[in-house]
Amino acid sequence: MTKIAHELAAAIRSIPDYPKPGIIFRDITTLLGDARAFRRAVDELVQPYVGLKVDKIAGMEARGFILGGAVAHQLSAGFVPIRKKGKLPHETVRIAYSLEYGVDEMEIHMDAVKPGEKVILVDDLIATGGTAVGAVQLLRQIGADVVSACFVIDLPELGGRKKLEALGVEVRTLVEFEGH
Template structure:
């Protein structure tokens, strides 16, 4: 079997999930492979060498896996940003639009200190709605989003443009066409 040379080659595509017409990009196959997972974490870290990062925030749920590993490598704390109702202490919340309806993300109100430089991490950048909600939560607590980092970008859905319009840096390891 040939040795995969890039992160994209470790990602499985599942047609028609969760609904017909969607090409689901499954990063669990990347996580299962020690070499692929290490490659992804190293590539997520690379742009931030020598840059002050105080915390890494990960978006539920795959962003927890990536963000925890990135935080470990940077020797900084990790902040989970979760769906409403999942965190045990006092939280702040941010609503964001879904294709049909609305969702809410939360973070503990003491997770980020004013002036903290935070790297926001997730597996996938699609429309940017979830990432923007995470950014808003970080900013509500007085943190500064140093950058955003993703394994996969779906350029056609406009997430990069949405985040860049907020003045944010966007780093993605690979892109897939379509939804």
């Protein structure tokens, strides 16, 4: 583990048996509450894209809003929220997606991205990849060129990264944890 990954991992709280027995929940609220760790995480998410023309950052509800907004600000890009069904006020496109614990739906405004705009997807964690794959499909449906997806945490044993890469999306993560 790199020094940066070790520092960020130390700022993330692990909660055993949440939301169900056998799962270790990786809670980034402790990272967000630590000014130095939060700044470091955002800087590391931004760094590979400095100097590239990125039009929009898309973030998934809710922690993706926090991280994505900070990344968008640093890259002088717009921010696009991807929300749970029924939360956006204008015309939307919706998709059902698989969660580690079930199925849900998310949506995006139809006019959130202009065709061909370069978009980076940002969230706190990639696990099974259901949410991220759904988000990429939504973005592509409205014409986005999804150039990358970046996450603070990867749970590689659950295979989400591989699913995104199979869609042709570059994936960048800062910290890996074993298990669920």
